[in-house]
Amino acid sequence: MQNCIETNDLTKRFGKKLALKDFTLTIEQGGIHAIVGSNGAGKSTLFRLLLGVSTPTSGTARLLGADCRTLQPEIRGRVGYVNEEHTLPLWMKAKEITAHQRAFYPKWNQKTFESVIGYFDVDQNQKVAGLSRGERAGLNLSMALAQSPDLLILDEPTLGLDVVARQSFLEALMFTETEANTTIIYCSHQMEEIERVADRLIIMERGELKNNSSPDDFVERVSYWVAEIPSGLPDKGKIPGYLNARDIEGQCHILVADQGNDFGDFLKKNGATAVARNPVNLERAVNAFLTKNHSAPDSRA
Amino acid sequence: MSVSNVKIQIVTGDSRPIFKQIVDGVRMEIATGGLPVGTKLPSVRGLAMQLMINANTVAKAYNELTAQGLVEPRQGLGLFVSEPRQLLSEEEQQKRLKSAVDNLVNEVAYLDFGSEEILREVQKALTKLDGAPGTDDRD
Numbered sequence: 001m002q003n004c005i006e007t008n009d010l011t012k013r014f015g016k017k018l019a020l021k022d023f024t025l026t027i028e029q030g031g032i033h034a035i036v037g038s039n040g041a042g043k044s045t046l047f048r049l050l051l052g053v054s055t056p057t058s059g060t061a062r063l064l065g066a067d068c069r070t071l072q073p074e075i076r077g078r079v080g081y082v083n084e085e086h087t088l089p090l091w092m093k094a095k096e097i098t099a100h101q102r103a104f105y106p107k108w109n110q111k112t113f114e115s116v117i118g119y120f121d122v123d124q125n126q127k128v129a130g131l132s133r134g135e136r137a138g139l140n141l142s143m144a145l146a147q148s149p150d151l152l153i154l155d156e157p158t159l160g161l162d163v164v165a166r167q168s169f170l171e172a173l174m175f176t177e178t179e180a181n182t183t184i185i186y187c188s189h190q191m192e193e194i195e196r197v198a199d200r201l202i203i204m205e206r207g208e209l210k211n212n213s214s215p216d217d218f219v220e221r222v223s224y225w226v227a228e229i230p231s232g233l234p235d236k237g238k239i240p241g242y243l244n245a246r247d248i249e250g251q252c253h254i255l256v257a258d259q260g261n262d263f264g265d266f267l268k269k270n271g272a273t274a275v276a277r278n279p280v281n282l283e284r285a286v287n288a289f290l291t292k293n294h295s296a297p298d299s300r301a
Numbered sequence: 302m303s304v305s306n307v308k309i310q311i312v313t314g315d316s317r318p319i320f321k322q323i324v325d326g327v328r329m330e331i332a333t334g335g336l337p338v339g340t341k342l343p344s345v346r347g348l349a350m351q352l353m354i355n356a357n358t359v360a361k362a363y364n365e366l367t368a369q370g371l372v373e374p375r376q377g378l379g380l381f382v383s384e385p386r387q388l389l390s391e392e393e394q395q396k397r398l399k400s401a402v403d404n405l406v407n408e409v410a411y412l413d414f415g416s417e418e419i420l421r422e423v424q425k426a427l428t429k430l431d432g433a434p435g436t437d438d439r440d
Contacts, residue, residue, distance in 0.1 A: 032355060167353070175350055192313040196354045216318040279316030 004183040010059035019045040021207040037204035080149035084156040086136040090129040113146035119172040134165025191283040222285035231271040243288040255288040323362035
């Protein structure tokens with residue numbers, strides 16, 4: 001089957017800054033793929049390249065099988081995009097925007113539109129300016145899903161929504177019955193949401209791909225160790241899979257990637273008098289990856 | 302006609318993945334008689350909506366429960382709680398028993414109960430468990 005997204009050594013440079021570095025990512029058709037990365041990790045750059053509104057410095061990107069540098073309207077029409085701002089023309093009525101959008105998309109599904117908008121309390125005669133943020137998010141999602149897109153990109157869609165709107169949004173996204181096998185790219189910083197919705201977890205850091213697996217497999221990659229090391233923690237560069245470490249009341253709390261139980265032996269060989277392994281949850285595992293190269297208050301600098 | 306109600310809760314932020322929480326939760330419900338033999342489980346989509354999670358996660362949990370022999374599919378009808386039977390090897394059972402006992406000992410070690418009292422409570426709980434499937438002592 002054709003991949004939904006395929007990038008190969010994709011690189012984008014802005015002056016001296018590398019926004020994306022040899023980025024190779026394959027996303028298959030179907031499922032919800034969460035993308036996580038700190039601000040500036042290159043997510044927006046990746047989307048701009050994928051949507052063909054920006055050209056790569058080197059490497060290639062393909063969207064629904066087509067080269068992103070020469071996307072035709074036919075391909076663009078199969079992609080939906082919802083951003084965090086939920087920008088819509090303020091002076092238009094909800095029903096006018098809907099009619100306007102409908103005209104653009106040959107695969108528009110009115111039934112889908114109605115069942116999604118049903119999760120939200122949107123008065124069709126209301127002007128966008130008078131809609132709440134949650135209602136605008138709902139209108140946006142309804143229109144995006146009604147397009148029956150093959151690919152739907154959601155860039156932090158629940159940012160700033162209250163609990164009720166957020167719940168409606170997730171429900172509508174996950175449980176609306178559609179005929180299309182839509183691939184959903186879901187950018188979010190909310191680990192709770194990611195745990196609930198994601199089939200796959202993609203982690204980006206400083207323009208590089210750090211993970212592309214199921215969230216459960218990702219958590220398995222990270223282990224958390226607490227050790228009593230009188231001589232202090234060995235040099236960070238010598239710790240295999242090092243992610244981060246903290247000193248809490250004289251004990252070293254260490255997070256490492258891709259290490260088995262023999263990491264305990266490593267610590268003992270390096271002066272640890274007592275070692276214990278703790279369970280890790282998704283949020284801690286993701287944070288460990290994202291903070292890897294960031295400075296943290298640490299006496300050993 | 303019994304309603305297939307699965308009384309489980311999932312929490313995010315736990316070190317157990319959600320699918321594992323469902324497996325553990327359903328297994329517990331079956332063990333304590335909340336889901337007697339022959340009860341139909343909610344559909345994948347139904348339980349996903351109840352718990353507000355991705356349906357694939359429920360499907361994964363249901364596969365695991367099926368593999369463990371706790372539930373069985375009936376063609377076109379869904380999943381049903383099966384007659385208890387053992388699919389785990391003798392060795393695996395020994396391992397799990399030991400780990401369960403270790404957990405228990407760990408939890409009760411700091412309480413002010415003597416061994417006798419603890420054993421009596423454990424005995425009581427086990428007796429309840431033996432009598433659970435098919436009986437109505439919970440309803």
